[in-house]
Amino acid sequence: xxxxxxxxxxxxxxxxxxxxxxxxxxxxxxxxxxxxxxxxxxxxxxxxxxxxxxxxxxxxxxxxxxxxxxxxxxxxxxxxxxxxxxxxxxxxxxxxxxxxxxxxxxxxxxxxxxxxxxxxxxxxxxxxxxxxxxxxxxxxxxxxxxxxxxxxxxxxxxxxxxxxxxxxxxxxxxxxxxxxxxxxxxxxxxxxxxxxxxxxxxxxxxxxxxxxxxxxxxxxxxxxxxxxxxxxxxxxxxxxxxxxxxxxxxxxxxxxxxxxxxxxxxxxxxxxxxxxxxxxxxxxxxxxxxxxxxxxxxxxxxxxxxxxxxxxxxxxxxxxxxxxxxxxxxxxxxxxxxxxxxxxxxxxxxxxxxxxxxxxxxxxxxxxxxxxxxxxxxxxxxxxxxxxxxxxxxxxxxxxxxxxxxxxxxxxxxxxxxxxxxxxxxxxxxxxxxxxxxxxxxxxxxxxxxxxxxxxxxxxxxxxxxxxxxxxxxxxxxxxxxxxxxxxxxxxxxxxxxxxxxxxxxxxxxxxxxxxxxxxxxxxxxxxxxxxxxxxxxxxxxxxxxxxxxxxxxxxxxxxxxxxxxxxxxxxxxxxxxxxxxxxxxxxxxxxxxxxxxxxxxxxxxxxxxxxxx
Amino acid sequence: xxxxxxxxxxxxxxxxxxxxxxxxxxxxxxxxxxxxxxxxxxxxxxxxxxxxxxxxxxxxxxxxxxxxxxxxxxxxxxxxxxxxxxxxxxxxxxxxxxxxxxxxxxxxxxxxxxxxxxxxxxxxxxx
Numbered sequence: 074x075x076x077x078x079x080x081x082x083x084x085x086x087x088x089x090x091x092x093x094x095x096x097x098x099x100x101x102x103x104x105x106x107x108x109x110x111x112x113x114x115x116x117x118x119x120x121x122x123x124x125x126x127x128x129x130x131x132x133x134x135x136x137x138x139x140x141x142x143x144x145x146x147x148x149x150x151x152x153x154x155x156x157x158x159x160x161x162x163x164x165x166x167x168x169x170x171x172x173x174x175x176x177x178x179x180x181x182x183x184x185x186x187x188x189x190x191x192x193x194x195x196x197x198x199x200x201x202x203x204x205x206x207x208x209x210x211x212x213x214x215x216x217x218x219x220x221x222x223x224x225x226x227x228x229x230x231x232x233x234x235x236x237x238x239x240x241x242x243x244x245x246x247x248x249x250x251x252x253x254x255x256x257x258x259x260x261x262x263x264x265x266x267x268x269x270x271x272x273x274x275x276x277x278x279x280x281x282x283x284x285x286x287x288x289x290x291x292x293x294x295x296x297x298x299x300x301x302x303x304x305x306x307x308x309x310x311x312x313x314x315x316x317x318x319x320x321x322x323x324x325x326x327x328x329x330x331x332x333x334x335x336x337x338x339x340x341x342x343x344x345x346x347x348x349x350x351x352x353x354x355x356x357x358x359x360x361x362x363x364x365x366x367x368x369x370x371x372x373x374x375x376x377x378x379x380x381x382x383x384x385x386x387x388x389x390x391x392x393x394x395x396x397x398x399x400x401x402x403x404x405x406x407x408x409x410x411x412x413x414x415x416x417x418x419x420x421x422x423x424x425x426x427x428x429x430x431x432x433x434x435x436x437x438x439x440x441x442x443x444x445x446x447x448x449x450x451x452x453x454x455x456x457x458x459x460x461x462x463x464x465x466x467x468x469x470x471x472x473x474x475x476x477x478x479x480x481x482x483x484x485x486x487x488x489x490x491x492x493x494x495x496x497x498x499x500x501x502x503x504x505x506x507x508x509x510x511x512x513x514x515x516x517x518x519x520x521x522x523x524x525x526x527x528x529x530x531x532x533x534x535x536x537x538x539x540x541x542x543x544x545x546x547x548x549x550x551x552x553x554x555x556x557x558x559x560x561x562x563x564x565x566x567x568x569x570x571x572x573x574x575x576x577x578x579x580x581x582x583x584x585x586x587x588x589x590x591x592x593x594x595x596x597x598x599x600x601x602x603x604x605x606x607x608x609x610x611x612x613x614x615x616x617x618x619x620x621x622x623x624x625x626x627x628x629x630x631x632x633x634x635x636x637x638x639x640x641x642x643x644x645x646x647x648x649x650x651x652x653x654x655x656x657x658x659x660x661x662x663x664x665x666x667x668x669x670x671x672x673x674x675x676x677x678x679x680x681x682x683x684x685x686x687x
Numbered sequence: 688x689x690x691x692x693x694x695x696x697x698x699x700x701x702x703x704x705x706x707x708x709x710x711x712x713x714x715x716x717x718x719x720x721x722x723x724x725x726x727x728x729x730x731x732x733x734x735x736x737x738x739x740x741x742x743x744x745x746x747x748x749x750x751x752x753x754x755x756x757x758x759x760x761x762x763x764x765x766x767x768x769x770x771x772x773x774x775x776x777x778x779x780x781x782x783x784x785x786x787x788x789x790x791x792x793x794x795x796x797x798x799x800x801x802x803x804x805x806x807x808x809x810x811x812x813x814x
Contacts, residue, residue, distance in 0.1 A: 096739055096752045098710055131739065152710045153717070153751045177722040177754030198712075216710050226696065227703030235693050349690025357692050 104139025138302015254440035259413030290489025293520035310417030373544035392592035435461030488517025491597035493604030552595030571617035723757025
């Protein structure tokens, strides 16, 4: 039996977060990063300690989605005071509760101190990492409990749906999205409004809409975080898209490797159904739409839309040739519109705030914001949303806090394995689909892997190619075999067995693979190799001609020697796993190069800088 | 028959707005109860409980209460600071239940400073 909404409201009141008495909310970050650092335990201990102090009716502990500052997890933000606590350990909690929540004295030692500085910053809004961001897709991050639909509703959630149901025709919606200039956030950058229009106008019934949550780039977790922190923004976006193109059924294709995201999405869909925001006659406006989740097995190629649809249909995940495009003949041969998670999450904001406001952010051809996951050799590892038009340097230094340990920033890989390496000299490149493409990299879905001077560019190219090579579905010969041959050449170069002409061979193979592959995977797989050759050709040459790795990273090309600073303490000899180091006590030791396996243990152990890495 | 009408959804939204405002820091008025050891000893706890209760009774969802440490004037505790958006904060001292009720009625709800209980207007200067 359908529960009456009044009944539901009274249930909600009992649930506690509608209880008006709380003076303070503790927003505990419960994104995947913080959870793996023990966030759920922190939440439990906070609740216990608060109860012990008799504050449980005044202070509410809320589990939110990812706050973005993953490097500093576990994180708790105290509202309304806006105090940001980081790197919280279970032992800190009794003190924190007593000092801050009982006595009202914020605890300095648990606050954030920027790298290289001495003073803590108490307020979240004053921390550079946060206050340089501009939030649209992540507008609710850290502010709502992803498993409570009311939290979303309280932040204007489902208001955009009401607006389109009451005042907009499908044509109005399409034209609004077209006017906003929103482009696909999955990486391709195809104009979203145009995609919707084509699907809306194609003949066929039923029509489907799909959310592509098969995020697969190594080091990328934008979509995962959006679903974990704000699943309803995606559901609302899909409802609006469905209304525009005339679909009544939707699928979210998400990889099974994202258990927390799946759990939160499932609970969001269930709550939306309970409220009648999914199902028949939504909000009494005669519109029917429902949504289901399809879990993918985590094959990278299934992020390609035709392979994704094949996988939903129960077939092997392999791409098909286009045309016909999914908008004409997609899932089960019917018109289908596929957008990525971040694209969907932008839709309600655009409808509510207007296309003009969205279009006022960004550059001429790239509007709005983009979410990036910052990883690699960077201080502030985490998730950031920035306006288009910001420069790479601003993201890496102003928000990301620069490269740790005083090392030099060398390059950044954008767009994952399909993207490319942008060198430090091009740090003034702006974030904009066309500017990034011009460097040879791609915007991609938003992975940003930062590298410092100790990263070998040949090794990086090898890493990414190794990934695409393993993920190639094998349908196209060039992608299947060509990438394998390229990988062998790169391996040879890193092993110090590179030959004259290897660079040219790589370039030739790359061109052929790009030309003769059916889908994006093969067409872009050589990009990391091509961009590293373009910007770091000298590193390839040093490997091939001089048998040297300039970054001192490729094991086969590095030798360890002991210099005259050695005092003969013997620490290195003790850690050497192959007993390659010998010498008398208090005498200079020597390394037997034939026995040395170049593990670097001696180099890390020596306190006297007496081991040289060459 | 739909499960939820648009008006129902709006009603839910209004109910949860209080949490939202608290988290966004977009309140109209903020009452800070000074809860250092001195404040607690002088009865700041009762003041805090009263403030929470009268906000609740006022049905206003844009007024928040928070705590801070000792304000430095221990002999005048319990103290609160009232901040109305866009105006200088006002410190009230030597409070009791009836005084805080009056401050809430006149200053927080109606914007009129209760001069007889006020200690100072404005904050100490930053160093």
